[in-house]
Amino acid sequence: MPAAAMAPLLRFTDVRPFVSQVGARYASRILAARRYGDQVRLRVTNPLQDARSWTEAHRLCNGKARSFSAGPVSARALVKPVVADVWAKAESWVVFSDLHLSRRTCDICLQVLQTVHAAAVARKAGVIFLGDFWHSRGALPVELLNMAIMELRVWQCPAIFIPGNHDQVNLEGSVHALQVLEAANPYIKVISNPVEYLGALWLPFRRDHLLIEQAVQQHGQINAIFAHLDIVGAFLNEANQAKDGIEPSVFPQNVPVYTGHYHKPHVVKGSRIEYVGSPYQVSAAECDQPKRFLVLDKQWQKIDEIPVSIGPRHFVITQDENSPSQILEGVRAGDRVRWHLPSSTLEDSVKLELDELQARGVSVDTIFPIVAFKPRIKEAVNLSVFDLFDLYAQSVEMNDNVVRMAKDMLRSLNLPAKLIQRPQVRCELEHVELEGFGVFLTPAKYPLAQRGVRIVSGKNLDSMGADSNGAGKTTLVMAPLWALTGSTDTRPDSVRGLSSAEVVHHAAKRARVRVDGTINGKSFAVERTTGRRASLKFFYDGEDLTCQEMRMTQSRIDEIIDTSVLYRTVFQGQHGGGDLLEASDKEFKEELSKFMAMEVWMAAKEQSSQELRSKKIEVEQFAGALEQLRGQCEQLQKQVDSCMQRSQDWEISRSSKVVSIETELKAAKETLQATNASFATTYLQVSSTMTAWESRMKELEQTLKDGMESWPLSTQNIEFQQERGNVRFEKLLQKHAELSQQVRMVETSFEMKGKALEAFQRNVATSVVCDKCLQPIDAAHSSQSLLQLKSELTTISDQREHVVKELENTELELKKIRKIMEQEKLAREAESAKQKQLQEALKQSSTNILSQLNRLRQHVSSAQMVLNTAVPLVRASNEDSSCTVDEVAEGKSEEFASQERSFLGHILKLKTDVQSRLSIETRIKELEMNYHTVKGERNRYEAEYDVLSSLCTKAGIEYQEKQTLLSSLREEAGWLKEIDIAFGLTGVQSYILEGALADVQEKTAFYLEMLSGGSLGLLLRPTRMTKSSKVTVEAIDKVAVVRLSNGSLENRSLRQLSGGERRRMALALALGYSQFASQRGGIQCNLLVLDEVLQHLDGEGQARVVAMLKGLPQSSVLVVSQAHSLLAGTFDLVDWVIKQRDTATVEVAEASVLRAV
Structure with missing residues (x-):
């Protein structure tokens, strides 16, 4: 558009009527305004959020030109009305509180201001605001201030504002950020001090509760009280109640009290004190809280409530919610839903609902649970030693014998009772006195009891380069620790803190700190002095328990109160706040072991x-x-x-021998049985032949007898003569023959006896039966027979010698007679020649007969011997038979020779059979003897x-x-x-460690939830996986859990955390561990010291720390903070440590507390 054709620019005062149509929120965003005829065109932007889209009547106005009907332009100047005419004429009042205007909430707050103004205008009522208009005290952002001024300047109804703690700047509360609002609009009245007005008592916030109590006590006849107060018993939120503040009993029971400060709309139980509450849900902690404006009549009685639903509402859907769809029905665009899901795996129905919510413009945070490690034994650290071991034994199914042995071993240790079960100690620290300690040269006394959340800040007036550093804040709050333990908080370069010499003021000769309080209701005092002469005094329950040595005195103190617990339960130093998060496995376990009776198990x-x-x-x-x-x-x-x-x-071998003998014996018996028939036949043949030969012998003897009888007489005469002549010769010859016969018989008998003796000896040595009669041989009989045989043999030998001598004599005589007879023979030869010839035949025949007869006798005798005798007779028969055979062979008659040979054959066969049979029988007897011997032989190895x-x-x-x-x-x-x-690190100690870690994690999670809004988590695991070998080792693993934008969880190492995230986690762990150590150490203390807890935290993090500190259970929470920090500006009560001229003094915030001290 050409410059000449451009409409002239208008001043803001010229377009005020038009701005009121679109809302004051656009006023500070107008870049230019031009008038085109009866229209004014405004060009606006959003300077607070970098041209971010913002809505007006649910339409985007992102830097675009909008046209409005202008109407007549009239520059109107507002004139301050008369006060009595404006506020006294109001018939009713609309009450709201706790706006908390900030960059984050500016759009919502402007909408609240517009809504409350419209409600008042509609009812022709005034507006009452009960404090905390601004969220951050101190310096205000210019754009926010301009926006608020532009909105409030258009109000046309009376309004009364009182400052809250977020609005005040100085300790007295006289300087606050509502004064500029009063200057912006004459309809706005700001009451800065306690005052009675319009029949009501107006009580702006005061840090000194005594001033409020005095104002209430000094009031006149009033109909109501309007205030911004901490009331004991009031609900900070759905879960926590205020422990500090003013008692409800201070206020009259018949007067309604309307107050701001706590955002939950409610009435304090047992009183008429009603918290108006915030007009919108400031955070998710206020979910499900209905918001409203109160409507009061002229007499300050509540006549109505105006429900309001401004800004995004917060909804929390838990895992056990039965019907989340019913909750989601009333959700609108811009609301915020925090949906806790049981797992990261979404069901189809949940996905559909999530998609639908996002399509409706609802911000949804899906929260998945942090999978925490579950201990195997719950509350392991709370159990006694024996109860804990019983549960451990049950969990590992330990044998009863092992359990008894283990318990006996535990009983035998004779450990102190406090190691078996820690005593419970309630320690109340009342005040501490310092002199010559650190920067406190002159004596200083500081109260420690019933301080609430108290900020301890400092002013260093000695240094041009420092504001509060070095003033002595930490020295003051850590002085009780030094008095009780002899050590200060840890320093960056040493975990032992300052030495005794380092705590003494440079201008003092000694440092002295005394702390007074009660232990389980009994008073105590500990005074520690260091310098040239160090000392430690201990007074308990009216007794002086000081010992001669400081070491012994310290032991007496530790017997009553375990001072080692104080490092973690009470005093959280700025250098030790994150050491637990950074602690190694060994260091963390050493810390845990202090509170888990690990001495017993070690x-x-x-x-x-x-x-x-x-x-x-x-x-x-x-x-x-x-x-x-x-x-x-x-x-x-x-x-x-x-x-x-x-x-x-x-x-x-014996069995083999027995079998062999049995086999051989059986064969011998079978052989013997087989020879029986042949032997019987041969025997019969020999017997019949003997009978025939005996008859033959008789015939021959008769024939010989007949022949001899028929011998002629001549022969008889010759023979008579010869016989007579030869009588003597014959006698001698006969005698010789007899003697020869006797010799032969004796020799034969001698030989036979000798052979019999030898045979008998052999028989006795090798056989147990007689070889003649085949009867068993008795040992005694054998000996007697042997002696008899030897005796007979001797007798025969003597007879032989006698016969031989006699034979020799006979032979000599026979030679003589033979010689005579030879002579006579010659004479007779002639005479008897004829007779001889005649007798020759008869003689020959007689000779033959005699020969046959002799032979027959011999054969019969031999056969009889064969039949009746044993082997020796058979042998003799053999010898005789051989001779007989030879003689027979000389030539006899063929018949006789044939008969003789046949008979001899039978005899030989019979002898052979007898010999064979005797041999077999002998062998059988030998085998039977061997059998019985072998069978009866005893095993020599037995x-x-x-x-x-x-x-x-x-x-x-x-x-x-x-x-x-x-x-x-x-x-x-x-x-x-x-x-x-069981007693080792992987046994009961690991169970205790698991329980302790789970307890610490649970307590840490509580604080981390408040500090991070659920965006951070910390897992404490008793084991971790090694990077190299991928094996599980007994080492504490600290894992950070970060919630992503989609609600899922991601595990990260601590190194991956930012400084602010790490600080929140360290603070949460320190507080959680402090609570754990307090419970497990058996020490409950009224004091908690936190030193510099806001390091690295952004504005949101600091605000969450502030909210968390208000919910801590200790009655005294001393928070060390730098001057002009968020903490010092947020909290109502700030104690100042002022260093000037090298010494420090303390200014306590409450005068009432100072007077009490």
Whole structure:
């Protein structure tokens, strides 16, 4: 558009009527305004949010030109009306409170201001505001200030504002940020001090509660009280009630009290004190809270409530919500839903609802649960030693014998009772006195009891380069720690804190700190002095318990109150606040062990390890002795086995011999049985032949007799003569023959007796039966027979010698007679020649007969001997038979020779059969004797086997007994091993550690939820996975959990956290651990000291810390903060440590507290 054609620019005052149509929120965003005829065109933008889209009547006006009907332009100047005419004429009032205007809430707050103004105008009522118009005190952003002024300048109804704590700047509350609003609009009246007005008592916020109490007590006749107050018992939110503030009893029971400060609309129980509440849901903590404006009549009585629903509303859907769809029905665009889902895996129905909500313009935060480690034994740290061990034993299914042994071992330790079950101590610190300590050269006294949340800030007036640093804030709040323990809070370069010399003021000779209070209701005082002469005094329950040595005095203090617990439960230093988060596994476990009675388990572990080592040595020694015994048993068993094998071999050999004998005996008996028939036949043949030959002998004898009788007489005469002549010769010859015969017989008898003796001796040596009669031989009879045979043999020998001598004499005489007879023979030869010839035939015949007769007699005798005698007679018969055969062979008659040969053949056969039969029978007897001998022979290895078996059995029994004892020892060693594991880090200690970590994590999560709004979590796990080997080790693992924009969770290492995230997590862990240490250490203290907790935190983080500090359970929370910080500007009560001229003094915020001290 050409410049000449451009409409002239208008001043803001010229377009005020038009601005009122679109709202004051646009006033500060107008870039230009031009008039085109009867229209004014405004060009606007959003300077607070970088041209971000904003809505007007649900339409985007993002830097676009809008046209409005202008109407006549009239520049109207507002004139301040008469006060009495404006506020006194109001017939009713619309009341609201706690606007908390900030950059984040500017659009909502402007809408609230417009809504409350419209409601007042509609009712022709005034407006009452009860404090906290601004969210941040101190310096205000210019754009916010301009926006508020532009909105409030258009109000045409009377309004009364009182400042709240967020609006005030100085301690007295006289300087506040509502004064500029009063200057912007004459209809707005700001009451800065307690005053009665329009029949009501108006009470702006005051840090000194005594001033409020005095104002209430001094009031006249009033109909109501309007205030901005802390009331004891009021609800800060749905879960917490105020512990500090003014008692409800201070206010009259018949007068309604309308107050701001707490955002939950409610009436304090048992009173007429009503909190108006915030006009919109400032945070998710106010979800489900209905918001409203109160409508009061002229007499200040509540006549109505105006429900309001401005700004985004907060909805929280929990996991156990039965019907979330009913909650989501009333959700509108711009609302915020915090949906807690059971897992990151969404069901289809949930996905559909999420998509629908997002399509409707609803901001949805899906919250998935942080999977926390669950301890195997709940409340393990709260149990006694024996109860805890019982639960552990049940969880690992420990044997009853092991449980009894472990409990006996625990009882034998004789540990102090406080290690078995910590005593409960309630410590109330009342005040501390300092002199010469740190920067406090002159004596200073500081109250510690019933301080509420108290900010301790400082002013260093000695330094041009510092505002509050070095003023002595930390020195003041940490002085009780030094008095009780002798140590200060940790420093960056040392965990031990300052030395004794370093705590003394440079201009003082000594440093002295005294802390007074009560322990379990009994008064105590500890005074520690350091310098040239250090001392420690301890007074308890009216007694002086000071000892001669400081060490002993400190021990007496620690007996009553474990001062080591104070480092974590009471005093949170600025350098130690994050050390737990940074602590290594060893350091963290050492911290936990201070509050888990780990001394008991460590002592028990040491005892069990010692007993286990002793038992292992005993088992090893016993096992060595048992191994030697086993070797002996094995050696004996080898000997037994070897002996048994030899015995078995011997038995096998004997069995083989028995079988062989039985087989041979059976064969011999069968052979003997087989010869019976042949022997019987031969015997019969010999017997019949003997009978025939006996008849033959008789015939021959008769023939010879007949022949001799028929011998002629001449022959008889010759023979008579010869016989007479030869009588003597014959006699001699006969005698010679007889003697020869006797010699032969004696020799034969001698030979036979000798042979019989030899045979008898052989028989006796080799046989048990007589070889003649085939009867068993008796030993006594054998000896008698042997003696008899020897005697007979001697007798025969003597007879032989006598006969031989006699034969020799006879032969000599016979020679003589023979010689005579030879002579006579010659004479007779002639005479008898004829007779001889005649007699020759008869003689020859007689000779033959005699020869046959002799032969027959011999054969019969031989046969009879064969039949009746044994082997010696058979042999003799053999010899005789051989001679007879030879003689027969000389030539006899063929018939006789044939008969003789046949008879001799039968005899030989019979002798052979007899000899064979006797041999077989002898063999049978030998075999039977051998059989009985072999069967009756005793195993020569049995005795050795019995001895070895006995030794081996005894050794085996001893080995079994010792093995049983070794098993018992090993079982006891196994029990001790179980107990050693149970008492170790992986046993009961790990259960305690799990329970402690779970407890710390749970308490930390509570604070971390408040500090991060659920965006951060911390997992404390008793084990972690190694990076290299990927194995689980017993080491505490700290894992940060970050909630992403889609509500899912992501595990991160602590290194990945930002500085602010890390600070929130460290603070939450410090507070959670402080609560854990307080409970487990058995010490409850009224004091909590937090030093510089806002480091690295942004505005939201600082605001969350402020909200969290208000909910802490301690009656005194001292928070060290720098001057002009958010904490110092937010909290109502600030104690100042002022350093000037090298010494520090303390200014306590409350005069009432100063007077009480």
